Amino acid sequence: MRWNAGRLRLAAATLAFGLTAGPQANAETPPPPPRAPAVVYAKTCGYCHGQHVAPVIRGRAIPTEMTTAIVRRGQRAMPAFRPTEISNAELGALAAWLKAAKADPKEHDQ
Amino acid sequence: MTGLTRRDLIRTGAVGAALMGSGAMASPLDGPRQLPAHLDKGAFAAAVAELRAVVGADWVFADPESTLPYAKSSTPDPRHEHVPSGAVAPGSVEEVQAILKIANRYKLPLWTVSTGKNMGYGCATPASSGQMVLDLKRMNRIIHIDAELGTALVEPGVTYQDLHDYLEANNLPYWLDVPTVGPIVSPVGNTLERGVGYTPYGDHFFMQCGMEVVLADGTLVRTGMGSVPNSTTWQAFKWGYGPYVDGIFTQSNFGVVTKLGFWLMPRPPAFKPFMVRHGEMADVAKIVDAMRPFRMSNLIPNVVLMMGAAYQIAMFHRREELWDKPESIPEDVVRDFARKHGLGMWNTYFALYGTDEIIAAIEPIVRRAFEASGGEVLTEKEMAGNLWFEHHKNLMSGQLTLEEKGIMRWRGGGMVCFAPVAPAKGVETQQQTQLAREILGRYGFDYSVAYAIGGRELHHLIFIQYDKEDPAEEKKADDCIREMITRFGARGWASYRTGVNTMDLVAQQYGEANRALNARLKQALDPNHILSPGKQGIA
Ligand SMILES: Cc1cc2nc3c(=O)[nH]c(=O)nc-3n(C[C@H](O)[C@H](O)[C@H](O)COP(=O)(O)OP(=O)(O)OC[C@H]3O[C@@H](n4cnc5c(N)ncnc54)[C@H](O)[C@@H]3O)c2cc1C
Numbered sequence: 001m002r003w004n005a006g007r008l009r010l011a012a013a014t015l016a017f018g019l020t021a022g023p024q025a026n027a028e029t030p031p032p033p034p035r036a037p038a039v040v041y042a043k044t045c046g047y048c049h050g051q052h053v054a055p056v057i058r059g060r061a062i063p064t065e066m067t068t069a070i071v072r073r074g075q076r077a078m079p080a081f082r083p084t085e086i087s088n089a090e091l092g093a094l095a096a097w098l099k100a101a102k103a104d105p106k107e108h109d110q
Numbered sequence: 111m112t113g114l115t116r117r118d119l120i121r122t123g124a125v126g127a128a129l130m131g132s133g134a135m136a137s138p139l140d141g142p143r144q145l146p147a148h149l150d151k152g153a154f155a156a157a158v159a160e161l162r163a164v165v166g167a168d169w170v171f172a173d174p175e176s177t178l179p180y181a182k183s184s185t186p187d188p189r190h191e192h193v194p195s196g197a198v199a200p201g202s203v204e205e206v207q208a209i210l211k212i213a214n215r216y217k218l219p220l221w222t223v224s225t226g227k228n229m230g231y232g233c234a235t236p237a238s239s240g241q242m243v244l245d246l247k248r249m250n251r252i253i254h255i256d257a258e259l260g261t262a263l264v265e266p267g268v269t270y271q272d273l274h275d276y277l278e279a280n281n282l283p284y285w286l287d288v289p290t291v292g293p294i295v296s297p298v299g300n301t302l303e304r305g306v307g308y309t310p311y312g313d314h315f316f317m318q319c320g321m322e323v324v325l326a327d328g329t330l331v332r333t334g335m336g337s338v339p340n341s342t343t344w345q346a347f348k349w350g351y352g353p354y355v356d357g358i359f360t361q362s363n364f365g366v367v368t369k370l371g372f373w374l375m376p377r378p379p380a381f382k383p384f385m386v387r388h389g390e391m392a393d394v395a396k397i398v399d400a401m402r403p404f405r406m407s408n409l410i411p412n413v414v415l416m417m418g419a420a421y422q423i424a425m426f427h428r429r430e431e432l433w434d435k436p437e438s439i440p441e442d443v444v445r446d447f448a449r450k451h452g453l454g455m456w457n458t459y460f461a462l463y464g465t466d467e468i469i470a471a472i473e474p475i476v477r478r479a480f481e482a483s484g485g486e487v488l489t490e491k492e493m494a495g496n497l498w499f500e501h502h503k504n505l506m507s508g509q510l511t512l513e514e515k516g517i518m519r520w521r522g523g524g525m526v527c528f529a530p531v532a533p534a535k536g537v538e539t540q541q542q543t544q545l546a547r548e549i550l551g552r553y554g555f556d557y558s559v560a561y562a563i564g565g566r567e568l569h570h571l572i573f574i575q576y577d578k579e580d581p582a583e584e585k586k587a588d589d590c591i592r593e594m595i596t597r598f599g600a601r602g603w604a605s606y607r608t609g610v611n612t613m614d615l616v617a618q619q620y621g622e623a624n625r626a627l628n629a630r631l632k633q634a635l636d637p638n639h640i641l642s643p644g645k646q647g648i649a
Contacts, residue, residue: 043271043275043293044293044294047293047510047511047512047513048512048515048516051512051513052425052426052497052513052516053425053426053512053513053515053516053519054515054516054519072178072179073178073179073182074179074182075523076518076519076522076523076578076579077184077515077518077519077522077523078523079182079227079229079233079294080178080179080180080182080233081179082179082180082197082226082234082245082247083168083171083176083179084169084199084245084247084248084267085225085247085294110428
């Protein structure tokens with residue numbers, strides 16, 4: 001099997017191209033669309049938050065600037081996430097989504 | 111819980127301070143030491159401008175704010191020796207080559223990372239301050255999966271999560287082998303560090319097959335069968351023809367790996383996870399001696415984890431729940447808390463794979479041996495629903511989790527890993543455990559460990575947890591790991607891998623002849639020393 005790169009990026013839900021790709025960026029592969037906030041949450045944040053590992057962060061109306069600052073800097077035990085991992089557009093949408101998100105009773109604190 | 115209060119913001123330390131505009135946060139470019147020592151500001155700015163022309167302005171990070179995510183690390187850095195000058199993130203092999211050309215011209219040192227989550231060993235931070243991080247995360251294509259041979263060829267930015275989603279979406283009958291931090295890390299970064307996972311494919315470099323490397327002068331090399339025109343065996347046969355060179359690109363700074371091949375484990379028809387519970391710290395020798403013949407004969411085929419109680423507790427519980435004093439937690443406090451949660455002082459996780467018949471034939475032999483060692487042999491029948499059992503069941507079947515990241519919270523986010531190798535002999539592992547506890551005890555740290563058991567050796571993974579926000583604690587953690595490395599070294603026990611702050615110290619233990627050989631290779635392949643200077647003690 002040989003996989004078309006464009007299709008594959010979608011299938012693998014991979015990452016993070018900004019709006020301006022560099023002059024020599026792979027011209028034949030268009031940047032993948034940003035991932036939806038719920039997808040970023042499920043595939044990154046949700047492995048720790050609400051899983052006995054890190055505090056519950058849904059349903060707390062956490063200010064958006066707080067989320068973006070913590071994700072980019074990494075707070076204490078939390079690793080930082082770079083724009084190459086979670087693009088600025090994805091992070092902005094994630095922070096807004098998180099602020100509005102309801103608590104999930106299936107999640108555990110700490 | 112409602113929204114965050116001002117107190118919450120204060121509690122978040124530096125982040126909160128920044129949000130409140132106090133400006134108290136140290137910037138990574140404060141002071142000239144964070145720029146490459148031999149480049150003045152003007153030359154650095156000129157190099158940055160050229161890098162922007164290659165990758166686009168969005169993918170060069172050269173101001174304090176945008177460099178912050180690259181500077182985050184849990185390892186101690188009391189003297190600020192591991193502060194990057196910025197980062198550049200290429201999107202293709204051609205861009206990597208163009209970047210190296212610029213770096214050679216300016217003598218700009220570049221610290222290569224794939225996903226940059228080398229946690230406990232420095233994350234994305236460089237071996238010396240001023241290096242610019244060469245962040246390959248954007249190169250994230252799964253280039254080829256051979257559904258018949260069960261092989262993968264991927265770029266550095268592909269995470270285990272990406273691969274997992276891909277195998278699922280395409281319904282491919284293979285398992286991944288993941289380190290305990292799979293979702294956010296990469297097969298390329300992990301394999302190049304010679305990291306481990308916990309299925310029968312757990313020794314990642316062993317399962318690696320073929321790579322593509324950009325050398326410092328821009329030359330593109332494919333190892334093994336990969337340089338044969340129209341080759342169809344690049345990911346099928348490791349050794350190629352002539353000298354086998356893949357090893358020199360692991361744990362090294364001899365090239366930038368842009369593609370890596372490796373094997374996938376066929377999904378077995380049956381899988382049965384086990385836990386063996388032992389009640390005393392001193393049981394370590396008996397467990398290792400009982401395990402050795404099974405790992406040597408491959409009757410137990412996976413990389414086995416023998417988990418210390420304190421490490422297991424730290425995954426899901428906080429230190430204050432057990433102990434509120436600065437000294438190391440006493441053994442009986444740990445033992446009591448563990449017992450309440452179905453854990454022993456040592457919890458050994460292995461699995462059998464194959465068919466129901468194969469498993470039924472092996473199980474009684476293994477059971478007898480571990481019962482004779484004084485352990486309780488437990489399965490899903492007794493342990494289903496136990497958080498720790500479920501966690502290790504997931505790991506041994508290649509599932510993704512970040513649950514072990516919980517251990518980072520034990521003492522305020524600081525953690526550095528000391529990882530000496532022990533032979534699979536009970537007496538010596540017992541001695542290592544004793545020595546580690548003695549040293550940690552004097553610093554007031556807890557003995558929080560996992561032994562990963564390979565064929566004939568164990569990685570003794572000692573996680574030194576400390577409060578990174580307290581400079582005195584940070585200094586203590588740095589002193590502690592140095593003492594551990596030195597005193598273990600005096601006994602002939604050296605690390606399989608180490609963090610950026612101790613790379614040179616460990617390299618010294620491997621001796622002058624070894625260092626000189628590495629130095630000659632480096633000089634031949636990268637005469638300007640632009641690639642990750644200091645990596646594994648190689649200048
Ligand atoms: C709680 C906890 C549990 C952990 N469990 C495990 C575990 O089970 N198994 C395990 O192996 N590790 C484990 N780790 C350590 C670490 O997080 C992983 O090894 C991780 O995979 C390394 O990060 P990465 O994949 O992002 O690699 P990166 O950080 O991208 O790379 C690691 C290093 O490899 C070199 N490198 C990377 N890419 C390239 C390239 N393309 N070319 C040349 N050189 C390159 C660089 O020197 C780089 O610093 C654990 C850490 C913690 C905190």
